[in-house]
Structure formats: C-alpha cells, structure tokens
Amino acid sequence: MAATRKIALDAFGGDHCPFVEVEAAVLAARAGQEVILVGDRARLVPQLALLGISRYDGEDGITVHHASETITMEDTPSKVVRSKPDASMLVCFDLVRRGQAAAVVSAGNSGAMLACGLFRFGRLKGIDRPAIVSSFPRPKGGPCVLIDMGANVECKPINLVQFAVMGAIFSSTAHGKKPRVGVLSNGSEEGKGTDLTRAVHRLLSAHPSPAFSFHGYVEGKDFFKDTVDVIVTDGFTGNVALKVMEGTASGIVGFLRAAVMQTARTKLGGLILRPAFRALGEQLDPDSYGGAPLLGVDGVAIICHGGAGPKALAGGIRIAADYAARDLTPALRAAIGDHRELFAAAKREESPA
Structure with missing residues (x-):
C-alpha cells in the first residue's frame, strides 16, 4: 500500500448521514487531517457548501469520491460485498487497498464492516x-x-x-x-x-x-x-x-x-x-x-456508533490516522x-x- 495520510470516511453509514459525516470531515480537515468523503457526490457537495467548503478536490483538505450505493442496517453482511460493489463503505476499503487512503472510518453496519474487512483487507496471517x-x-x-x-x-x-x-x-x-x-x-x-x-x-x-x-x-x-x-x-x-x-x-x-x-x-x-x-x-x-478499531484484519478500520455525532466521527478520523502512522x-x-x-x-x- 502506498504511503498516504488520507482517511476514507464512509459518508453514508451513520443514523443521520450524510450531515454528521460531512461536518465531521470538515472538523477533521480544519484540524489538519486529509479526508476522502465517500458517497453520493450530488448530496455531499451541497452539504459541504453549507459549511463553507467550496473545493472538494483536496485543496481544502477534503476530497469527494463518488459511490452510488449504500449499505443499510437491514442488509445481510455476508451478501453486501457481492451485491453492492459500489457501496460507500466497500469503496472506502478499496481505496485503502489501492493505497489511496491509510484507513477506513464508518458509523455503518458493524457486521458489514467486519465482512468488508475480511473480504477486502483479509485476515492477518495467524489470526482466526x-x-x-x-x-x-x-x-x-x-x-x-x-x-x-x-x-x-x-x-x-x-x-x-x-x-x-x-x-x-x-x-x-x-x-x-x-x-x-x-x-x-x-x-x-x-x-x-x-x-x-x-x-x-x-x-x-x-x-x-x-x-x-x-x-x-x-x-x-x-x-x-x-x-x-x-x-x-x-x-x-x-x-x-x-x-x-x-x-x-x-x-x-x-x-x-x-x-x-x-x-x-x-x-x-x-x-x-x-x-x-x-x-x-x-x-x-x-x-x-x-471509534473502535477492528483488529485482526490487514489494515486499519475504525467502527463508530451509528448515532455518533460529528465530534465522535472526527475523533474516529483522528485515531485512524494515529494508528496508521504508528x-x-x-x-x-x-x-x-x-x-x-x-x-x-x-x-x-x-x-x-
């Protein structure tokens, strides 16, 4: 994986998405952390504009990466990897796997996070x-x-x-x-x-x-x-x-x-x-x-509570960057x-x- 400081944030994971995720990305970016906000571009750009972000190509610390699908709490974790290949959560894992991000943060379905971690990162060798x-x-x-x-x-x-x-x-x-x-x-x-x-x-x-x-x-x-x-x-x-x-x-x-x-x-x-x-x-x-790290997969993935607010998600971004750097x-x-x-x-x- 290529060295990068960017953190991939699933913009459509939490209970109040994407408003909370967008605000969290802005908080993190203003603190100096680069964030890739992953989800429906047509919904994310207006929310960024409301918070004073006019650039979403990395210049203001935030890059928007379009993903056309979302994973819900009703989705079966074992099936989402195959049934929703362009889901925002799964795209976050793909960005890390390709070296375009250092870690994943999501407030979405924790079972789906586990499935994405296993199918995209894989288990660390020796961990059951x-x-x-x-x-x-x-x-x-x-x-x-x-x-x-x-x-x-x-x-x-x-x-x-x-x-x-x-x-x-x-x-x-x-x-x-x-x-x-x-x-x-x-x-x-x-x-x-x-x-x-x-x-x-x-x-x-x-x-x-x-x-x-x-x-x-x-x-x-x-x-x-x-x-x-x-x-x-x-x-x-x-x-x-x-x-x-x-x-x-x-x-x-x-x-x-x-x-x-x-x-x-x-x-x-x-x-x-x-x-x-x-x-x-x-x-x-x-x-x-x-948030809570998912240990035992070959990469850094942070799971936040579905009802997490902007402060908690920004904290998840911060610790994701910290654990990747360490x-x-x-x-x-x-x-x-x-x-x-x-x-x-x-x-x-x-x-x-």
Whole structure:
C-alpha cells in the first residue's frame, strides 16, 4: 500500500448521514487531517457548501469520491460485498487497498464492516477471527481496553488467546506501556468461570508473553480499578458490559443533576462544583473517544456508533490516522509471530461444549 495520510470516511453509514459525516470531515480537515468523503457526490457537495467548503478536490483538505450505493442496517453482511460493489463503505476499503487512503472510518453496519474487512483487507496471517476493541476511562491508571466488544458471540480458547495478544499490542501502541491482561469472569479464583475462561486462564498462565503480563481473572467490579489494562472476553459479554458502562455513566450524571437541584444549598454547591461536573461529563461522554478499531484484519478500520455525532466521527478520523502512522498493523503482525507456541497450544484445546 502506498504511503498516504488520507482517511476514507464512509459518508453514508451513520443514523443521520450524510450531515454528521460531512461536518465531521470538515472538523477533521480544519484540524489538519486529509479526508476522502465517500458517497453520493450530488448530496455531499451541497452539504459541504453549507459549511463553507467550496473545493472538494483536496485543496481544502477534503476530497469527494463518488459511490452510488449504500449499505443499510437491514442488509445481510455476508451478501453486501457481492451485491453492492459500489457501496460507500466497500469503496472506502478499496481505496485503502489501492493505497489511496491509510484507513477506513464508518458509523455503518458493524457486521458489514467486519465482512468488508475480511473480504477486502483479509485476515492477518495467524489470526482466526478479527475482534472489535474499545478503550474506556478510569479514575487512575489511564484508559482500559476491552476486547472483544461485539464481533464474535461464540468463541473458542484460541479466539480469546488471540484477543489477549491483539488487545495487548493495541494497548501498548495506544497508551505507551506494557499492559496487564485479565480475563473477564464471575470471580477471581482460578476455578471460577466457564470451560472457555478456565482454558484461556490455563493457556495464558502457562505461556508467559513478552508483550504483556497476565494478571488472571477480573470481575465486573474491576473495570474502573487500576487492576489490568486489557480485559478479554467474548463479543456478546463485551458488548453487554460496554453498554452497561455507558448506561451507568449516563445514570450517574442524571443522579448528580437531580441531587444538585433539590435545595438552595445544593444548587449553590452545584454552582461551585460546575467545572468539576463539566470535566466529569466530558470524561464520560462516549463521543470523546472516537471509534473502535477492528483488529485482526490487514489494515486499519475504525467502527463508530451509528448515532455518533460529528465530534465522535472526527475523533474516529483522528485515531485512524494515529494508528496508521504508528504502524499498528505491522505491530500486530509481528506479535502473531512471537506467540506461535501459545496459539498452537490453544488450538490443541478442545472447544467448549
């Protein structure tokens, strides 16, 4: 792939497309990032004009690349690659594959993103299944990484072992330190969990890694503690956990707001603490953290929430450019080679019933 800084943004992926995507592209371009806005040119150009962009040939940091089709949430992911060859999401992947963009960002159908990644980028050699990774804030210890958060509902030991390695490489690339890895379970004792988690615990305990230190099990109560830097689980559990965290964060803000408004005294206290509350709200705002990388495919692809606003999508563009510049994919490829013995041992484990 040719070296380029441009990021391909699927302009027709999100719930409020293309308005949100166009605004996000403009925000990113004004911050110095080159963006290829992919979708129906006839709809994109007027939206750009409303935001003061009169050139869409790269001069203002934005290039419009026409794509005549879109992928909806109702489309079957396994069929869209063949049935909609000119879909905006798929064209984004093609641009990266041809070296015209460095990474893909989309707020569209996550299953279709996975299918496009597999069919256009291909799996990294040695990885059985790609996974979606996300970071969330903690009071101490910096962000924590959760993998998988939705790509794989049913997993075998080899999958979670590979998630541990990929999550560790992502964490060290994104946050700059050798991470501690834990497996999500219903207790900290070795005998806890399921056949799957016990097998993964045995494997990671028996095969020390140069890329991370294995902590053992972690529980739901450990998410916001400085216990581990990477939490490994299957996609079903990870997706539920992430949404519970997002809902809890929203609930806390609501409880605080209600408590502050109860009396004149609490209202005065709320005024004094307003800067702290504002900072807390910004920390807990999902839009502050951009998107979630799809790891295990041979390229950088960032999945944003369907309802993401311009700020979140612009953040997704920013982190896509960052991970491409930091050579995240080559780092993952090297780690796969360093963990061949671990992966071979995991494949010898029987799949849980």
